[in-house]
Amino acid sequence: MTVSQRQSYLYANASVVDESLLQYIELPDETGGYVWELQFTASQKTNAWSVNTRVVISYFSIFPVHIWGTDSYGGDIYSRIIWGAQEDLKIALSVVMVALSFGAIIGAASGYYGGKLDELVMRITDIFFAFPGLVLAMAIVMAIGVRSLETISIALMITWWPTYARLVRGQVLSEREKLYIEAARSSGASDSRILFSHILPNTIQPVIVQATMDIGSVLLVAAGLAFIGFGPPVGTAEWGMMIARGQNYILSAPWMTLYPGLAILVTALSFNLVGDGIRDILDPKLRRR
Structure with missing residues (x-):
């Protein structure tokens, strides 16, 4: 109707x-x-x-209409988990893509040029790493002042980029002194060409593995922010919000927290396993075993 x-x-x-x-x-x-x-x-x-x-x-009804039950407002749990999957995965994928792109550029420039630029970037990342990721994300959400999925995404992007900056910097430092880089410099290649055509393609393997595993980590942190009240408004189909709503009914209606929690667990574990598989494929030492 x-x-x-x-x-x-x-x-x-x-x-x-x-x-x-x-x-x-x-x-x-x-x-x-x-x-x-x-x-x-x-x-x-x-x-x-x-x-x-x-x-x-129809509070807390189960079979046969609602296979995973309903929440305290009569919302079908199965439908809301399916709808919430696109919201949570959208946050996780966008955060990892933006943080990876920005952090890789900053880290590559820092590692390649060194000097004061490297010192400045490292001190900035030290400031970010001085705070737990969840606490820093909470502070950023409070500073923005708007409770929404977009705010969570922005907060996690700001929180996550130093991880990739440090990772890429370390890889660039080990690659820039190799003979093929010296050969590229001798042939007259520009710094940008050396960075984007020679160094970054040879340092991307651990970054891909880290990014794949971080998708699950971002998903957990985003759900945690929503659970403690820093997420979108009440009524939004998001896994962390669903768990927060169901905590008051955990004895009378445990499925309100069980199924969203399982969705988060299975999704995060799946991306971690995918990351392990990619690492095994890309690492030549593991391929020989």
């Missing part, structure tokens, strides 16, 4: 229906598959807008 059909039904079967209630009914369609069972009893007093409305929602 569409929103307009529900509104027509309510107006036809109740003398007066509060407009705010109609807006509240529309909300689940935008947040990942709420399923509602509603009953209305209404009474009209002359021309006055008064209503006696009783709402019955």
Whole structure:
């Protein structure tokens, strides 16, 4: 039943229906598959807008309609986990891609040129590493002042880039003194050509492995931020928010926290296993075993 059909039904079967209630009914369609069972009893007093409305929602129902149960608002857990997967994976992938790109450029320049630039970059990364990642992300979210998935992404991008800057810098330091780099310099190749055509392609293997494993780590931190109240508004289909909502019902409705938690666990573990597999493929020492 569409929103307009529900509104027509309510107006036809109740003398007066509060407009705010109609807006509240529309909300689940935008947040990942709420399923509602509603009953209305209404009474009209002359021309006055008064209503006696009783709402019955299918709290905590399981089979056969909702295979993974519902939450405290009647939202279907399975639908919300599927919807939340794209939100959480969008955060994880965007954070890793942006942090990797920015950190790799900064780290490559720092390792190749050295000197004061290298010293400045290393001291900046030391400042970032002085704080736990979750605490730093919380501070950035509070500084921005907007609770949304985009804010979490920005905070984690700022938090994560020093990891790749240090990793790439270390790889560049070991590569820049090799003979093929000296040969490239002797042939008159520019610094940018040496960096992007010779050094970075030979240092990218550990970065790819680290990035793959970091997808699971970013997913865990993003869910943690949402769980402790730094995430998107209530009603957003996001795994951390779902666990936060279900913590009050963990004894009476354990599936509200069980299934989102399993989704986070399986996804993070999967990316870690993929990272291990990529490392085994790219590492020549492990290939010989």
